[in-house]
Amino acid sequence: MAEHPDSALIRRGYAAFGTGDMEALGSLMTADVVHHVPGSNPLSGHHKGRDAVLGLYQRLGEETNGTMQVELEAVMADGRGHVMSFHTVRADRGDRGIEIREGLFFTIVGGKITDIDQCTEDIDEEDTFWS
Template structure:
């Protein structure tokens, strides 16, 4: 796959995440994919395997009582990585999280094999999800 196809795959992933379409998300990830979440909060760390990644995505929805919203600002694809820039909004226990995030993705054979999630402000994320 080339850069355009990888960018389209990432956009499909964002659409599936936004609509809660876990079946499409499942199809977009390699079975042994890894998702890295930086910071020190309760959701930080590596999610190893497609099922663990999808569970993490579900946890975002559960912990935010369904208020988690992601707006794609841009997707850029290069030779090695595809990058998604997003604005995230969620509400939880009287707190609100509004911030920009970047997801760096590795794609092979039409599947996401690795994702690294980088938050604008990791301390805000840690506090919000705690």
């Protein structure tokens, strides 16, 4: 059975993120995309617009000195413009390390990502790591 086009879009996004190809990643998003990051740390909040979202992703690499790795575990589509993904993040930042499961809930319109809601298995651990 063929993969749903929305799931394939998200897999392409993960692949581009993994190689640092921000141009390819940006091409998968609408200009007004929003990425919502939970918690109370310097990265938390609503990153609005393609440039702001790509800036967030570049900052993740900078803050972790390029150590961040994201291992995609699952992608699920509802066939109505929503996709959920689950992954494990591993990264080092200064003298801290993190290995944590996260999920993203995507809204897709016209074959482009318009909204990304991020969830984590431990908000306090993420806040400590990024603060």
